[in-house]
């Protein structure tokens with residue numbers, strides 16, 4: 349059986365009923381949705397993809413009218429689609445938010461310099477302001493120098509700590525207290541799996557939160573793509589012809605995450621819904637209540653002129669070295685920097701043992717609670 353799609357009077361090609369979009373039943377299906385294997389047309393795919401993100405935003409009260417929101421923009425597909433979709437939804441549903449692109453330049457030649465060129469094009473394409481914060485200006489180190497000094501194995505540990513603080517500092521500088529990131533459903537499911545496999549109960553509890561805010565930070569972070577599949581983000585970017593950068597970082601991603609990712613991909617092939625199912629499992633986990641911790645009484649937040657922020661806890665809230673918020677005496681970034689400085693001195697004396705001190709420091713830091 350076949351017929352002419354009513355919505356397409358120009359293209360009078362006959363379409364078999366079995367080829368029709370399962371949602372509108374009038375256009376030819378060209379996409380099999382990775383999330384539920386539904387066969388749908390391009391317009392319906394755009395509509396469901398955007399509407400699901402809008403529902404996530406509304407159901408979780410992610411924004412309030414007049415809020416200034418920074419989009420953590422790397423030039424990669426996730427953050428490029430995030431910037432595009434947030435701008436579109438803000439106009440379509442009148443959220444009344446002010447969007448800014450915030451990029452971190454880690455100093456990785458051949459990777460970040462090229463991806464930042466993409467963000468600069470996105471700035472023009474989407475008409476959004478852009479702020480770039482570099483590790484060089486904040487820490488006087490680039491990731492390339494850190495890897496040369498500490499080795500490639502701990503690159504993501506350093507990069508993760510520095511990026512978190514850089515995003516906080518960048519946002520504070522712009523007077524923004526909300527950063528949205530392009531973390532998607534696959535990332536979240538991987539994190540849940542990793543924490544289960546490692547028995548990391550403390551992290552497991554927080555791993556499915558759509559909004560997070562660490563005790564030492566005035567900046568909240570949220571993930572509007574929490575329920576969006578990576579494959580759908582790629583399809584959306586492809587069909588919308590978005591300008592994004594697809595090269596991987598030159599330094600290996602965290603090895604254990606890579607293993608969890610492989611496991612997730614294999615599971616997804618057998619059961620596509622497993623990504624969402626793992627997230628739902630994480631959301632519904634009920635952990636034993638913890639013993640209450642003694643905490644200081646928070647006072648008022650103060651943003652200094654250099655962009656650093658003070659929360660004013662009664663004690664132990666500011667890093668003694670950089671003055672930035674920290675629940676420890678010295679913040680995690682300063683501890684890493686101290687290790688790097690010591691290591692740089694040692695490298696000139698004894699290159700063979702140079703990474704051992706840093707590896708030990710990394711292990712010590714990982715065991716600390718921040």
Ligand code: SF4
Nearest residue numbers: 503504507597599601
């Ligand atoms: S892969 Fe690691 S080193 Fe590269 S940008 Fe990501 S966190 Fe940084």
Ligand SMILES: [Zn+2]
Nearest residue numbers: 369372389392
């Ligand atoms: Zn359709």
Ligand SMILES: [Zn+2]
Nearest residue numbers: 667670679682
């Ligand atoms: Zn510090």
